[in-house]
Amino acid sequence: MADLKIGGLHKYYGSLHVVKGIDLEIPEGEFTVLVGQSGCGKSTLLRTIAGLETADKGSIEIGGQRVNDLPPKDRDIAMVFQNYALYPYMRIYDNIAFGLRARKTPASEIDGKVKAAAKMLAIEHLLDRYPRQLSGGQLQRVAIGRAVVRNARLYLFDEPLSNLDAQLREEMRGEIKRLHQELGKTMIYVTHDQIEAMTMADRIVLLREGVIEQQGAPLDLYERPATRYVAGFLGSPTMNFIPAVIILNGMKLSVRLGDGTALEIPSSRSGGLGPWQGKPLLLGVRPEHLSRATGELRPGAATCDTKVDLVQPTGSRTYATLNVGGTQVVAEMQAHDVSAPGERVTLAIDMNRMILVDTATDKVISS
Ligand SMILES: Nc1ncnc2c1ncn2[C@@H]1O[C@H](COP(=O)(O)OP(=O)(O)OP(=O)(O)O)[C@@H](O)[C@H]1O
Numbered sequence: 085m086a087d088l089k090i091g092g093l094h095k096y097y098g099s100l101h102v103v104k105g106i107d108l109e110i111p112e113g114e115f116t117v118l119v120g121q122s123g124c125g126k127s128t129l130l131r132t133i134a135g136l137e138t139a140d141k142g143s144i145e146i147g148g149q150r151v152n153d154l155p156p157k158d159r160d161i162a163m164v165f166q167n168y169a170l171y172p173y174m175r176i177y178d179n180i181a182f183g184l185r186a187r188k189t190p191a192s193e194i195d196g197k198v199k200a201a202a203k204m205l206a207i208e209h210l211l212d213r214y215p216r217q218l219s220g221g222q223l224q225r226v227a228i229g230r231a232v233v234r235n236a237r238l239y240l241f242d243e244p245l246s247n248l249d250a251q252l253r254e255e256m257r258g259e260i261k262r263l264h265q266e267l268g269k270t271m272i273y274v275t276h277d278q279i280e281a282m283t284m285a286d287r288i289v290l291l292r293e294g295v296i297e298q299q300g301a302p303l304d305l306y307e308r309p310a311t312r313y314v315a316g317f318l319g320s321p322t323m324n325f326i327p328a329v330i331i332l333n334g335m336k337l338s339v340r341l342g343d344g345t346a347l348e349i350p351s352s353r354s355g356g357l358g359p360w361q362g363k364p365l366l367l368g369v370r371p372e373h374l375s376r377a378t379g380e381l382r383p384g385a386a387t388c389d390t391k392v393d394l395v396q397p398t399g400s401r402t403y404a405t406l407n408v409g410g411t412q413v414v415a416e417m418q419a420h421d422v423s424a425p426g427e428r429v430t431l432a433i434d435m436n437r438m439i440l441v442d443t444a445t446d447k448v449i450s451s
């Protein structure tokens with residue numbers, strides 16, 4: 085059964101249409117990540133689910149019950165906010181216990197719950213301190229603790245790691261994921277960070293200007309994006325897009341680029357592409373599917389001779405910027421595959437993994 089079911093949801097702020105018809109079903113126990121650019125309506129959607137905003141149209145059901153007209157406190161939801169305001173004059177213990185006391189939980193039970201949550205989040209030694217005596221990462225954990233002590237049906241997180249440095253973020257990502265495994269609760273996590281979405285989600289829901297652009301398992305979206313937007317949103321460095329047309333080269337279909345380079349499409353990928361011959365398309369190739377051709381080529385690889393323009397080593401890999409068919413592309417190479425700008429290389433393009441986008445609709449046409 086869907087734990088959360090949203091149907092035809094709309095939300096306006098005055099004349100600003102922010103949520104534009106969302107249909108979403110989230111099964112019990114799933115970790116869903118709601119991702120999208122700043123301003124696309126993520127917080128608004130989350131706040132509407134929590135009841136902090138009213139839905140203008142559509143229905144919200146939690147555990148089979150319509151909750152549109154229920155106040156937030158009766159929706160069985162615990163939420164961690166984007167700016168995790170703690171009560172500055174209360175000790176950490178009392179901050180965590182606050183929600184339980186407000187719900188008239190017996191004192192004996194409160195103590196057990198606060199301590200168990202503190203243990204899980206490794207903040208037991210901080211319970212007697214005040215918020216001003218904690219670091220950003222510790223405060224973040226207190227805010228999460230305050231939500232998880234509540235035995236809620238649905239947990240909502242609105243960018244709970246946005247104020248942390250990169251290392252702490254990584255650590256906390258793991259901790260939240262572990263928390264989900266331990267509690268087995270339904271959680272919705274909002275972020276605009278695609279890496280966070282990929283690493284944490286059972287399912288990603290990609291929001292664009294108030295509508296769902298695509299949803300699915302992280303690798304599904306990554307490997308089978310439905311639109312150019314999704315293809316470009318997930319992945320870092322981002323997917324390369326090169327203007328192209330499909331041509332018939334002897335008996336086989338090829339992709340021809342602006343400078344005349346022809347890249348053969350493997351037969352496993354050419355089904356249904358015949359009618360697209362001659363139409364303006366974009367060839368989409370991820371940086372990790374471009375490599376330096378050495379020795380024998382792998383099946384499905386096409387090659388192109390080019391010159392390195394820019395070299396950016398990251399340590400484990402090296403990003404090389406090169407020109408393919410008149411477009412600058414980024415290739416993610418082995419650390420020592422290229423050394424300096426100006427170097428001539430033969431690039432191998434894994435055509436098994438490419439996508440083709442119709443420029444008229446921005447939809448992916450290859451399957
Ligand atoms: N209370 C409000 N009154 C009027 N407009 C609002 C209000 N809250 C949000 N908006 C507008 O609604 C749109 C969506 O805002 P929202 O906060 O949902 O975006 P978001 O996806 O959470 O972005 P971010 O990643 O920056 O947090 C924005 O254009 C924003 O300016």
Ligand SMILES: [Mg+2]
Nearest residue numbers: 126127128166
């Ligand atoms: Mg937001």
